[in-house]
Amino acid sequence: MNSFIQLEYDKIKNWLKQECHSENGKKIADELQPFDDKKEIEKRLFLTAEIQEMLKNGFSFNFEAISDLSKLLNNFEHQSYNFEELKLIIGNLRVANLISSVRDKLENYPRFLGLTKNLVSLSDLEKRFQQIFTPDGEVKDNASPELQIIRKNIFSVRKRIISTLNNKLENFAAENYLFDKIVTQREGRFVIPIKMSAVPLFYRKRIFTLLPPDWQIICRQMFRKL
Numbered sequence: 001m002n003s004f005i006q007l008e009y010d011k012i013k014n015w016l017k018q019e020c021h022s023e024n025g026k027k028i029a030d031e032l033q034p035f036d037d038k039k040e041i042e043k044r045l046f047l048t049a050e051i052q053e054m055l056k057n058g059f060s061f062n063f064e065a066i067s068d069l070s071k072l073l074n075n076f077e078h079q080s081y082n083f084e085e086l087k088l089i090i091g092n093l094r095v096a097n098l099i100s101s102v103r104d105k106l107e108n109y110p111r112f113l114g115l116t117k118n119l120v121s122l123s124d125l126e127k128r129f130q131q132i133f134t135p136d137g138e139v140k141d142n143a144s145p146e147l148q149i150i151r152k153n154i155f156s157v158r159k160r161i162i163s164t165l166n167n168k169l170e171n172f173a174a175e176n177y178l179f180d181k182i183v184t185q186r187e188g189r190f191v192i193p194i195k196m197s198a199v200p201l202f203y204r205k206r207i208f209t210l211l212p213p214d215w216q217i218i219c220r221q222m223f224r225k226l
Contacts, residue, residue, distance in 0.1 A: 009034075013029055013030060013032055016029040016032070017029045017030060020063075021062060021063035021064045021066070022063050022064055022065070022066040022067065023067070024066050024067060024068050025063060025066070043111075046111060047111045047112070047115075050109050050110075050111045050112055051109075051112060053109070054106070054109055054112060059102070059105075059106065059109075061095065061098060061099060062095075063095060065091030065092065065094055065095060066091065066092055066095055067088050067091060067092060069088060069089060069092060072085060072088065072089070073089075083133060083137035084137070086129065086133075087137075090125075090126055090129045093122055093125060093126055094126055096119045096120070096121065096122070097121050097122065097123045097126055099116050099119055100116075100119050100120070100121035101121065101123075103116065131143065161190060162183060162190070165183045165190055166183065169182075169183065
């Protein structure tokens with residue numbers, strides 16, 4: 001321990017942590033311990049020299065998106081993932097895809113290639129994630145042909161509803177029923193602000209005009225029973 005203090009080993013690790021792109025890298029740097037095996041020391045030195053040569057030749061990778069997925073992937077009860085969890089997985093995948101895409105150019109760096117030999121390129125999965133989600137995690141309208149049709153229909157129905165309500169507003173405004181001549185939304189429902197004094201008269205004369213004919217008959221029968 002005294003030799004670590006003399007060598008200012010903690011300062012070295014703190015310097016390394018500042019150079020790390022990801023929290024995972026910082027954790028590894030913080031847990032570093034000196035090797036006492038000569039072969040292992042030489043192996044690590046050769047690898048370090050090789051990576052330095054790669055950087056000089058323009059091979060640089062950003063590892064900011066790398067995160068520890070062990071808990072996320074090893075939990076077999078975890079059958080589905082939300083956007084934030086998928087984003088973590090895709091972040092790791094993106095780095096793997098980037099390295100895999102230039103692997104044929106790294107033949108002069110065998111030690112680095114040895115570290116990345118188990119990486120599998122899944123560029124289609126990364127591309128599909130980008131096709132489905134916006135950066136904020138919203139599902140895009142064109143995430144699938146089926147969803148695109150559904151949302152197009154929803155938009156069309158919504159447009160018709162607003163048009164119908166706007167027409168009704170003109171009639172209600174003429175009879176002085178409205179608190180404000182505007183259609184609003186509350187909890188996903190369209191709402192027309194009616195004057196409190198007009199509520200009884202409004203429901204008696206106008207509620208059925210907003211309902212389909214079949215529903216008008218049903219409501220009349222219910223009111224008679226009441």
